[in-house]
Amino acid sequence: METNERISPDEAAAALAEARRSQARVAWSGYPWWYWVATGAGMGAASFAIEQHGWLGYAIPLAVAATLIFVARAACRARGVCTGWVHGPMTARDGALLYGPASLLIIASAAGSRFASWPPAVGAVLVFLVFVVTGLAQGARAARS
């Protein structure tokens, strides 16, 4: 541990915690509600598209990707935060928290519909709900902190 005559380790730890809280706010809060709903719907549609054969299997993901880019840009303008294309404000842990459960559900839904009589639409709805609830809950939590 290094000593510093200006601040104590406790003060430094408090400052680091303050910086982390600020980062969490930028990562999660300030998004308009429609961002979570539209992105969740896009992920649900992607989950549904995996089960489709023929041109629908290609057309849906392309339409979803284009829509999500448009939605992300509109949300950036609405919340007044402009991020880069490669590095967003979320850490890897934030990204795993947001996209992890929905991604696992997409995989489980694809496996379920292949090996059992699991309707793809049910998986799509679950993916939508999980994503939207996670995004809104984390956003509210970051805003409170």
Next chain:
Amino acid sequence: MSTPHDTELAASAEADGFDEVIHAPVRLRICAALDQVREIEFGGLLGLLDISKSALSKHISVLADAGYVAQRRAVRDTRQRVWLHLTDTGRAAYRGHVAALRRIVGDGS
């Protein structure tokens, strides 16, 4: 041309990375927010930090005088907006300050 005030602020960044300009709580939060993004609109930062407009303006001025934050004006929806971003110097100073804080805490990561 640098003013005595600028020189004083620049001198506050010690060799160990600890930076008195950034260490003020609100300025640390501003830098932490700006470090993760390309730029943030003044109003957006106001909402994220939950402080008054005048307080934010004052802290932005200090950071801008030190050369840590730059501003860009753009018109959107017929209103002029101010977008803020960390300069390269500001980003390096913020990251150096965070590294210094971690050393003080004893966390080398």
